[in-house]
Amino acid sequence: MSDILPDEAAVWRRAEDNARAIFGQYGYQEIRTPILEETGLFKRSIGEETDIVQKQMYSFKDRGERDVSLRPEGTAPVVRAYLEHSLGNVLPVQRLYYIGPMFRNERPQAGRLRQFHQIGAEAIGSPSPYLDAEIISLMMGILAACGLGDVELKLNTLGCAKDKKAFEQALKKALAPLAGKVGSLCEDCAKRYEKNILRLFDCKNDGCRKALVAAPRITDYLCGSCSGQFDRIKELLDAAGIKYTLTPSLVRGLDYYTGVVFEASHKNLGSQDAVAAGGRYDNLIEGLGGSSTPACGFAIGTDRVLLAAKGTEIKKAGLDLFFIGLGDEAQKKAFSILSALRTKGVACQMGLDEKSLKSQMRLADRVGAKKVLILGDEELKKGVALLRDMETKTQKEIRLEDVTDTHLW
Ligand SMILES: [Zn+2]
Numbered sequence: 001m002s003d004i005l006p007d008e009a010a011v012w013r014r015a016e017d018n019a020r021a022i023f024g025q026y027g028y029q030e031i032r033t034p035i036l037e038e039t040g041l042f043k044r045s046i047g048e049e050t051d052i053v054q055k056q057m058y059s060f061k062d063r064g065e066r067d068v069s070l071r072p073e074g075t076a077p078v079v080r081a082y083l084e085h086s087l088g089n090v091l092p093v094q095r096l097y098y099i100g101p102m103f104r105n106e107r108p109q110a111g112r113l114r115q116f117h118q119i120g121a122e123a124i125g126s127p128s129p130y131l132d133a134e135i136i137s138l139m140m141g142i143l144a145a146c147g148l149g150d151v152e153l154k155l156n157t158l159g160c161a162k163d164k165k166a167f168e169q170a171l172k173k174a175l176a177p178l179a180g181k182v183g184s185l186c187e188d189c190a191k192r193y194e195k196n197i198l199r200l201f202d203c204k205n206d207g208c209r210k211a212l213v214a215a216p217r218i219t220d221y222l223c224g225s226c227s228g229q230f231d232r233i234k235e236l237l238d239a240a241g242i243k244y245t246l247t248p249s250l251v252r253g254l255d256y257y258t259g260v261v262f263e264a265s266h267k268n269l270g271s272q273d274a275v276a277a278g279g280r281y282d283n284l285i286e287g288l289g290g291s292s293t294p295a296c297g298f299a300i301g302t303d304r305v306l307l308a309a310k311g312t313e314i315k316k317a318g319l320d321l322f323f324i325g326l327g328d329e330a331q332k333k334a335f336s337i338l339s340a341l342r343t344k345g346v347a348c349q350m351g352l353d354e355k356s357l358k359s360q361m362r363l364a365d366r367v368g369a370k371k372v373l374i375l376g377d378e379e380l381k382k383g384v385a386l387l388r389d390m391e392t393k394t395q396k397e398i399r400l401e402d403v404t405d406t407h408l409w
């Protein structure tokens with residue numbers, strides 16, 4: 001577990017602020033659950049046979065002899081709260097996010113701490129592929145806002161519970177000749193073969209990897225509805241310009257995943273290169289005592305994101321507009337236009353002093369403005385302003401009366 005010292009804490013806050021801004025853009029609301037939960041919650045949701053439950057949780061009896069654990073992940077607590085407070089009755093689809101520490105007693109190494117931090121989201125209440133695509137797009141947006149615009153997104157599907165089971169059985173059969181022989185699978189995988197066979201795909205051991213090359217693939221065991229669903233998600237990601245790599249070996253070790261699963265990784269990190277991951281978990285809520293409720297979500301490892309992004313400056317979450325008024329009259333006009341824009345939900349700011357255009361442009365860049373509006377005396381007389389797009393570096397003249405048209409922002 002490590003301290004986050006003041007210099008670093010500023011970077012953390014910036015990353016978290018950016019994440020919050022993006023959650024806001026997608027209409028996700030924050031939920032804060034306790035750090036401590038009943039141990040049974042994690043056993044029932046993550047799975048008794050997973051490494052997390054078997055080896056990694058900080059579990060103990062409290063003074064009332066209750067079995068409790070520091071939360072090792074965020075999904076189970078959010079789902080517990082969703083059920084406990086009947087949030088499904090409040091909105092048909094609940095879009096929730098959380099930011100906070102998680103705890104796992106693992107062997108520490110670069111990018112793996114025992115108290116680590118996650119920025120996560122859960123969208124509960126719909127089986128729509130639009131929701132899968134939305135949650136992936138949201139995750140990628142937050143990573144980009146935290147300075148990681150160049151992650152690799154791996155994508156796979158585990159199908160429904162039936163498909164997953166058929167695949168597990170096929171895998172078991174195909175690997176049966178190896179499972180008995182001593183040494184052909186590593187010690188961990190020999191155990192996984194019996195209890196949680198999909199976890200074999202997470203093994204880094206050469207022998208185990210070789211054994212899996214010719215193994216069956218989940219894609220051959222999908223039912224019509226699951227493969228159609230997966231195709232739709234891919235189409236939507238294509239339409240949104242989100243690049244992905246189809247990765248049939250991506251299985252995610254937690255029991256509750258069904259349907260689409262995904263993971264983002266970054267080249268700056270060594271063997272622990274995943275910075276974010278998630279997927280659909282349509283059976284978890286029912287498994288925890290609720291009615292059958294489809295859901296999906298992701299978690300971003302903040303520690304790893306900041307490690308991977310080291311050296312790249314994390315810009316403040318973008319303003320839609322930075323207004324530069326040159327001269328007193330122009331400043332006044334800017335102020336009134338900004339007031340009108342803010343009531344329409346446009347995030348904007350103006351230069352406050354009479355500094356040069358150049359230094360104000362630099363400031364606009366530093367605050368992450370997407371567009372800059374420049375208004376001088378000449379333009380003011382003509383009733384126009386210069387609108388500069390900071391990304392394409394192009395500018396054009398627009399009429400002042402059109403500035404408050406929200407289609408621009
Ligand atoms: Zn299926």
Ligand SMILES: [Zn+2]
Binds near residue numbers: 186187204208
């Ligand atoms: Zn192995």
